[in-house]
Amino acid sequence: MKNKLIQSVVLPSGIRMPVLGQGTWRMGESSLEHQAEVDTLRVGLDLGMTLIDTAEMYAEGGAEVVVGDAIAGRRDQVFLTTKALPTHARRRDLIQACERSLSRLQTDRIDLYLLHYPPQWRSLSSLQGLRYWRSSIPPVEVFETLQELRQSGKVRDFGVSNFSVKDMKLARQYDNGLTATNQVFYNLNHRGIEWDLLPQCRSHKIPVMAYSPLERSPLLNNPVLQKIASDHHATPAQIAIAWLLHQENIAVVTKTSRVDRVRENSAALDLRLSESVLTELDRAFPPPHSPQELQFL
C-alpha cells in the first residue's frame, strides 16, 4: 500500500482514469429527484469527481438519463463509464445496448464500457436471466464485439465488472490484452480481493475500480473508523474512501444524491493517512489470510 495519493490511474490503453468517481445506482428512479441528482453530479464534477459511473441496469436506463442531463455542455470534463448487462452480450444486442446508452447519455462516446457481470453468474438463481449467456453466447463473441465497439470509437476502452480470478483468466484469452479494468465490491470490511484478484490485476497493469466503498453506509458506524475520523477532523466516509485512494492502481466510485455529502466525499481526495493510521485500520479491518470467494452486491 502506498502512502501517497494520485489523482488518476493509467489504463492499459494509456488513457488516464480519475481515481475518484460518482456512482449512480438508485438514481433515476423518481422524476421528483431528477433535478437534485443532476445538481449533485454537477457539484461533484466541479469538485474533481470527474469520473461518473452508471449502467443500463440502473432504473432501467433512468440513471443514464440523469447522467446525460448532468454532463450536458461539459462532456469533455467527464470520464464516462457505463455497463451492459450480460443478457445483452450477443453481438447485435450489445451494439444496440451501447447505442441506447449513448442516446440516453446524450453523447457520441463512452470512455469505459463495462460488462456488468461475468459468465458464471448465469447459473445463480437470483440472476436467472443471465443463463441466456451460458447457453448461447461464447465469450469470444462478447470480447470481439467489445473490440469492435472500441474500434468504432463509440467506446474508448472496455472492461469488466464482478469478474473473479478465473473470469479474468478467461477474459484474457479473448480480449487481446485490452480489458481496461475490473469493477468489484471492495471496501475496508470486504478485503478478499487483496488475496489474489488485486495482485492478478496489478500484474497485468489493470486498475481495479472499487465500488460500494462505504458498504452502502453500514461501514460508517464502525467505532474504530469513527475514532480515526474524529482524530483527523474528518468523517468516517472520508476515511473509508481515503483508505482506498491510498492504494496503488485503485479507482473508487461512491454514490450520493446529496450535495453536502458529495462535498464531504470529494474531500477524501485531500486526506493523507499516516503509516500508523493505515496500520490501525489493518488491525481493525484485517486483510484476508486465505482465498475468498468474490463478493458482490
Ligand SMILES: NC(=O)c1ccc[n+]([C@@H]2O[C@H](COP(=O)([O-])OP(=O)(O)OC[C@H]3O[C@@H](n4cnc5c(N)ncnc54)[C@H](OP(=O)(O)O)[C@@H]3O)[C@@H](O)[C@H]2O)c1
Ligand atoms: N458493478 C457493480 O456491480 C456495482 C455494484 C454496486 C455499485 N456499483 C457502482 O458503485 C457506486 C457506489 O456504490 P454504492 O452506491 O453501492 O455504495 P456506496 O458509495 O458505498 O454508498 C452509497 C450509500 O451511502 C450513502 N452515503 C454516501 N455518502 C455518504 C456519507 N458521506 N455519509 C453517509 N452516507 C453516505 C448514500 O446515500 P445518499 O445518496 O442518500 O447520500 C448511499 O445510500 C454505485 O452507485 C454504482 O455506480 C457497481
